[in-house]
Amino acid sequence: MIEFHLDARSGVAPYMQLIHQVRQALRLGLLVEGDRLPTVKDVAAKVAINPNTVLKAYRELEYEGLVAKKPGVGTFISGTLSDDSLSEHEPLRQELRRWLDKARAAGLGEESIEALFLSAFRARTGTEPHTGTATTSS
Incomplete structure (x- = not known):
């Protein structure tokens, strides 16, 4: 449950x-x-x-x-959202656990880990908000 x-x-x-x-x-x-x-x-x-x-x-x-x-x-x-790739989840979950262990060993806290993951995810999927400043050249 x-x-x-x-x-x-x-x-x-x-x-x-x-x-x-x-x-x-x-x-x-x-x-x-x-x-x-x-x-x-x-x-x-x-x-x-x-x-x-x-x-x-x-x-x-x-x-x-x-x-x-x-x-x-x-x-x-009464319905489902799972797909046929569930069998692929476990190796990815294990790899993610290893990454989380490395992040914790590097001294990152929960919020920093979450922020790092979301930033990388959004950058990879193209949903990262633009945070840089625009520059112009003459």
Whole structure:
């Protein structure tokens, strides 16, 4: 079963964080069709948010066809986002763990590691915001 967490510093609405976590778990194969999501009450208590926020996230996931409510029973995964490349994830995960160990050994903290990874990812995918200054020559 998925265990939700919230990052108050992320700037992302709590209900969207819950949705993103379910989607990520589906992509990674950690949640599969038929798995039960935690109850609204349990999620609200664990991450200290209003139950309506959890309901909003679950309704959006239902609208997307990823979950289905069964009254009196719970909310269950009814769709998937995983692909055939799941078998390729483990070697990449191991390589990433080695990289994280090197980053920690170099003295980088969690926020610095995350910033370095996101910067490299965005630069590679062309989504890095331009931060340099423009120069002109005569």
